[in-house]
Structure formats: C-alpha cells, structure tokens
Amino acid sequence: MTTTERRYRPAPGAAPVWRMLVAQTAFETRLLLRHGEQLLLTAVIPVTLLALLAFVPVIDTGAYSRLDFLVPGILALAVMSTSFTSLAIATGYERRYGVLKRLATTPLPRSALLIAKALTVLVVEALQVTLVGGLGAALGWRPTGSVLAVLALIVVGTLAFAGLGFLMAGTLRAEATLAAANLVYLLLLVLGGIIIPLDEFPDGVQPVLMATPAGALADGLRSVLADGSGLPWSGVAILAGWAVAGFAAAARWFRWE
Amino acid sequence: MSTSAAVEIESLVKCYGRVPAVDGLSLTIPSGTITSVLGPNGAGKTTTIECCEGYRRPDSGTVRVLGLDPQRDARRLRPRVGVMLQEGAGFYPGARGVELLSHLARLHATPLDVATLVEQLELGDTARTPMRRLSGGQRQRVALAAALVGRPELVFLDEPTAGLDPRMRRSVWDTLSELRAAGVTVVLCTHLIEEAERLADHVVIIHDGQQVAQGSPAELTEDDESTVRFNGRPRLDLASLRDALPEDASVQEVSPGTYVVATTVDPGVLATITSWCAAHDVMPEGLQVGRTSLEDVFIKLTGAEPGTGS
Incomplete structure (x- = not known):
C-alpha cells in the first residue's frame, strides 16, 4: 500500500495568481463558446442582423450610409450581448448551482475570479469584433477613426454593462435573471440606437434613450467609426457613470449564495 | 502522526435572526483522524462546518482550523483544506466531470494526477458528459475528487456516500481510509451510523446546537453497560x-x-x-x-x- 499512501500525501499550495487567472479565463471562455444559447446571443443574432439589414433596406439610416450606420450599432450589440446578457445569465446560474460558493473554498481569490470573468468577456468580444468587422468589411464597410478610441469605448461600455449584469445576477433568481437579461437585450436592441436611429424617435425620449448604455455606446462608436471624430467624451461619461453606479450597487447587494 | 488538533472550536454561537443554530458548541477534531460529525436534522452540523470552511462568521466563540482563523486567514487556509458540499453541489453545469477536475488541479501548486484520481473513483464515464447531465452518484464522486485534487491536509466531506450503490460506497470508504493512512484529516458529516462505526477514529455528536458527546467509538460505547x-x-x-x-x-x-x-x-x-x-x-x-x-x-x-x- 506504499504507493497508494504516497498518492494522497498532503502537499497543499496555491498556484501562482497569474496561472490561476489564465486557467480560470481559459476555462470560462471554453464553457461560454460551447454554450449554444449563449452563442445564439453573442454571435448568431448580431451576424444575422447585420447581414439581413445590410441587404434589405427596411431601415432609414438617415445621414449615414447603411453600413456606416449598421456596423457600429451591431458592434455595440455584440458588446452588450457578452458583457451584459451572457455574463448575467452565466453568473446567475453559477450562483444558483453553488459554483460561486464552491469556488470560494479553492485557492482562487474572489478578485481573481472577477478579473477572470472580465478577461473572458474581453476575449469573447475580440472574437465578436473580428466576426462583425470582418463581415462588414466583406460587405464593403470602410471605417475611419482611431482604433484606440474604439477600444476605449468598448472597454468602458463593457464595464457599464458588466456592472448591471452582476447586479442582476447577484440579486435575482437565476430564472428571473435569464428572463430579465433577455428582455433588456431586446429592448435596448430596438430602443438603444443599435438598428434604429435615435432621431426616428420622438424628440422628448431621444435624450433618455441616448443616456442608456446601449445608446451611448452605439452613438459613440458611430461618431468614431463613421464620422472619424475623436473620443466622444459625453458618451464615455455616460458609460462611466453606469459603470460606477452598476458596480457600486452590485458590491452593495450582490449575494454570493 | 501528530496528536494536535486539526479543528478546535470553543463556545461557538451562530444565530440566524434570533434563532441560535449553534449554541455554545465546543469540539476538537484530532489531526490525522477520520472524525465523524453526527447529529439529527437541524442539530447545527452544517452551520458548524460552514464556520470552519469560512462561509459563516461566528457570532461569538472561536474557531481554529489548522491553527488559523477561517475568516481572517482564509487566503492561507484555502489551499490546505478540501471541501465537498452536500449532494456534490457547486459545479459549473456545463463543464464535463474530468474537465472540471483538470481545471481545479490548475489552481493548485502540486495537485494530484487527475488521471489516477479518475481511475480510482471510476470517473472515466464523466469525461464527455456535462455536470448537469451526470447522475447524482457520478456528481458525488466528481465532488469528492474535486475536494482531494489539491492534496489538502484536511477535508470536509458532507455525506460523501449518500446515494451511492453499495459497491461505490465501499470504494469511497477505501479512499477515505487511504487518506487517513496518508496523514490527511477527514471530517465526515454523515447520517450513516454504520459509516461512522466502520471508519471513524473519533466521533462528535451534535444535538440542539451543542456538542453532547465526543471521543472514539470505543470510548462512547464503553460505559461498561x-x-x-x-x-x-x-x-x-x-x-x-x-x-x-x-x-x-x-x-x-x-x-x-x-x-x-x-x-x-x-x-x-x-x-x-x-x-x-x-x-x-x-x-x-x-x-x-x-x-x-x-x-x-x-x-x-x-x-x-x-x-x-x-
């Protein structure tokens, strides 16, 4: 029995934090990319919408060419689908199944878990940007503007959505999170300036829609990618406001169990 | 094997609202033993164990696990302690069994070899199936393996053989004996008196939030009667x-x-x-x-x- 005795001989120790981060990010990314319903939200719907709306002129895109209007909107949709809808649903179910409780007894620190989730979102978003941007380019989209401004908008937009996603996942039941996250996705898809220009809406509600994270992100991306403007500070301010409010509320009300 | 205490609880009180779940409980779990924690439903077992695992903050009293405070020293303690929750709860529903073990192994410095663990606990058939589609017994075994993979000094196992068929139950018992032989302290919450009688070196009985007996099975049953x-x-x-x-x-x-x-x-x-x-x-x-x-x-x-x- 000497070999079996040796087998369980204690040798505890945490892996270095960077290795835990890489492992956790790779693991969560793999689970996400394998998840059919999540892929529907993050890849199939954005790509299908872009392809359909690019070919079928159902929407008056106003001053913009159709692709100049659509591609930035669909990029905003992609960011929202991953950093809000998908994050909220996955975290909600992890909470419900006790994953977060169980993980709390592993060497992975809670901060590292949150960073890994953020990195997972960024990895998926990079794939989405490639997919949507690639399809747009194939259809003849020729963006202008600064790549850095686009990256900054995507990162701050991600933070704005993620705070709200965590808030929802940490306070509602998993089933309620699933329903609510999908409802918000649908509402912002229609009302957030993603596929319908905000100036199609009554004057009174335009500022309200503009102040949603989707409205601010879609409009900001459009001003950089289509108009070639610099970083749109008002949009960044709106998104940063959502991020601060969302994370503060999540930190206050998130229940791990 | 050292004779020091792996877990030392002194006058632990923990209330939910105004109802005390644990009410002045003291107990000692000797290092290197299999210790069974027994008690009827609602006796305060789970709350006590959750205070040891760092999930709950005691209202008063002290809890020392491997000489450390589960709240204050959580970060130092976590790599040294393995945990299996009841019904094998706590796993990514979409992760496959073996994949999950490999992932948890990566969070540790010198983990067990996952392939050996898979063989020992007969987890080969969980390699392609997501956790949510595994049977209760398979999930239990993945959860047990997950508690062991980091090569802990101390494991808390909540009903590790519940719902297992007799053959698998015996195989888990063998594993627990091997753990003890290797010097791991095993804290075993169970309802099966047979399991406690067969495996435990030390038994703690909890009733109404208090420890009402502790000692070896021989000591507890020996009052000459x-x-x-x-x-x-x-x-x-x-x-x-x-x-x-x-x-x-x-x-x-x-x-x-x-x-x-x-x-x-x-x-x-x-x-x-x-x-x-x-x-x-x-x-x-x-x-x-x-x-x-x-x-x-x-x-x-x-x-x-x-x-x-x-």
Whole structure:
C-alpha cells in the first residue's frame, strides 16, 4: 500500500495568481463558446442582423450610409450581448448551482475570479469584433477613426454593462435573471440606437434613450467609426457613470449564495 | 502522526435572526483522524462546518482550523483544506466531470494526477458528459475528487456516500481510509451510523446546537453497560424483574413484545432474567447479549433516529 499512501500525501499550495487567472479565463471562455444559447446571443443574432439589414433596406439610416450606420450599432450589440446578457445569465446560474460558493473554498481569490470573468468577456468580444468587422468589411464597410478610441469605448461600455449584469445576477433568481437579461437585450436592441436611429424617435425620449448604455455606446462608436471624430467624451461619461453606479450597487447587494 | 488538533472550536454561537443554530458548541477534531460529525436534522452540523470552511462568521466563540482563523486567514487556509458540499453541489453545469477536475488541479501548486484520481473513483464515464447531465452518484464522486485534487491536509466531506450503490460506497470508504493512512484529516458529516462505526477514529455528536458527546467509538460505547434483549408476550409486568436485578439496571419494553435490560451483564444477571422468564412462563426468544452500539448512544443522546432528513 506504499504507493497508494504516497498518492494522497498532503502537499497543499496555491498556484501562482497569474496561472490561476489564465486557467480560470481559459476555462470560462471554453464553457461560454460551447454554450449554444449563449452563442445564439453573442454571435448568431448580431451576424444575422447585420447581414439581413445590410441587404434589405427596411431601415432609414438617415445621414449615414447603411453600413456606416449598421456596423457600429451591431458592434455595440455584440458588446452588450457578452458583457451584459451572457455574463448575467452565466453568473446567475453559477450562483444558483453553488459554483460561486464552491469556488470560494479553492485557492482562487474572489478578485481573481472577477478579473477572470472580465478577461473572458474581453476575449469573447475580440472574437465578436473580428466576426462583425470582418463581415462588414466583406460587405464593403470602410471605417475611419482611431482604433484606440474604439477600444476605449468598448472597454468602458463593457464595464457599464458588466456592472448591471452582476447586479442582476447577484440579486435575482437565476430564472428571473435569464428572463430579465433577455428582455433588456431586446429592448435596448430596438430602443438603444443599435438598428434604429435615435432621431426616428420622438424628440422628448431621444435624450433618455441616448443616456442608456446601449445608446451611448452605439452613438459613440458611430461618431468614431463613421464620422472619424475623436473620443466622444459625453458618451464615455455616460458609460462611466453606469459603470460606477452598476458596480457600486452590485458590491452593495450582490449575494454570493 | 501528530496528536494536535486539526479543528478546535470553543463556545461557538451562530444565530440566524434570533434563532441560535449553534449554541455554545465546543469540539476538537484530532489531526490525522477520520472524525465523524453526527447529529439529527437541524442539530447545527452544517452551520458548524460552514464556520470552519469560512462561509459563516461566528457570532461569538472561536474557531481554529489548522491553527488559523477561517475568516481572517482564509487566503492561507484555502489551499490546505478540501471541501465537498452536500449532494456534490457547486459545479459549473456545463463543464464535463474530468474537465472540471483538470481545471481545479490548475489552481493548485502540486495537485494530484487527475488521471489516477479518475481511475480510482471510476470517473472515466464523466469525461464527455456535462455536470448537469451526470447522475447524482457520478456528481458525488466528481465532488469528492474535486475536494482531494489539491492534496489538502484536511477535508470536509458532507455525506460523501449518500446515494451511492453499495459497491461505490465501499470504494469511497477505501479512499477515505487511504487518506487517513496518508496523514490527511477527514471530517465526515454523515447520517450513516454504520459509516461512522466502520471508519471513524473519533466521533462528535451534535444535538440542539451543542456538542453532547465526543471521543472514539470505543470510548462512547464503553460505559461498561451492555444490554440483554429478548422477545416475549407484549405488556409483561416488569416490576418483579426490576426487583430481582441489581439496583442500576434498567428494564424497558422498547417495542411491543421486545424487552431490553441495560446493566453490567454478567452470568448472574443472565440467570436472573431467564429464571424470571421461567417463573412467568415466558419463552425469551431471540435472547441476545450485546454491547451498546454507537446507534444506541446516538438515540440515547439525541432522542432521534439516525438517517432522517439532512
């Protein structure tokens, strides 16, 4: 029995934090990319919408060419689908199944878990940007503007959505999170300036829609990618406001169990 | 093997609202043992263990795990302690069993070899199936493996064999014995008295939020008392038997027609019982002399049948 005795001989120790981060990010990314319903939200719907709306002129895109209007909107949709809808649903179910409780007894620190989730979102978003941007380019989209401004908008937009996603996942039941996250996705898809220009809406509600994270992100991306403007500070301010409010509320009300 | 305490709890109090779940509980879990924590449903077992795992902050009292405070020293403690939650809870529903173990292994510095663990606990059939589609028994075994993969010094296992078939149950028991042989302290919450009797070096019985007994199974059952059990007609008048027996003996009809005499049983006592039976025309069927079992102790201390509820 000497070999079996040796087998369980204690040798505890945490892996270095960077290795835990890489492992956790790779693991969560793999689970996400394998998840059919999540892929529907993050890849199939954005790509299908872009392809359909690019070919079928159902929407008056106003001053913009159709692709100049659509591609930035669909990029905003992609960011929202991953950093809000998908994050909220996955975290909600992890909470419900006790994953977060169980993980709390592993060497992975809670901060590292949150960073890994953020990195997972960024990895998926990079794939989405490639997919949507690639399809747009194939259809003849020729963006202008600064790549850095686009990256900054995507990162701050991600933070704005993620705070709200965590808030929802940490306070509602998993089933309620699933329903609510999908409802918000649908509402912002229609009302957030993603596929319908905000100036199609009554004057009174335009500022309200503009102040949603989707409205601010879609409009900001459009001003950089289509108009070639610099970083749109008002949009960044709106998104940063959502991020601060969302994370503060999540930190206050998130229940791990 | 060291004789120090792996877990030391002193006057632990933990309330939910105003109801105390744990009410002044003290216990010691010796290092390198398999210690069974027994108690009826709602006795405070889970709350006590969750205070050790760092999930709950005690209202008062002290909890020391491997000499550390589970709240303050959580970060240092976590790599050294393995945890299995009840029903194997706590896993990514979309992750496959083996994939999950490989991932958890990566969070540790010198983990167990996952392939060996998979073989030992017969987890090969979880390699392609997501956790949410595994059977309860398979999930339990993945959860047990997950508690061990980081090569901890101390593991908390909540009903690790619940819902397993007898063969797998024995295989898990073998694993627990191997853990002890390797010097790992095993804290085993269980409802199966048989499991505790068979494996545990140390038993802690919890009732109404307090520790009511702790010690080795031999110590708990050794108060020199043994029992004589026999069957006869129901509702015999036992007064004359009591008079014939030594002062400290107790005689009870535990169920209709089943009688238990608890005392220091010697041949004289046995003769007294059989001659009383002869005098009353009772054929003492199934007459049996036995030591107090752990189950007897459990029932006596808690007034509850083991194996009910969680």
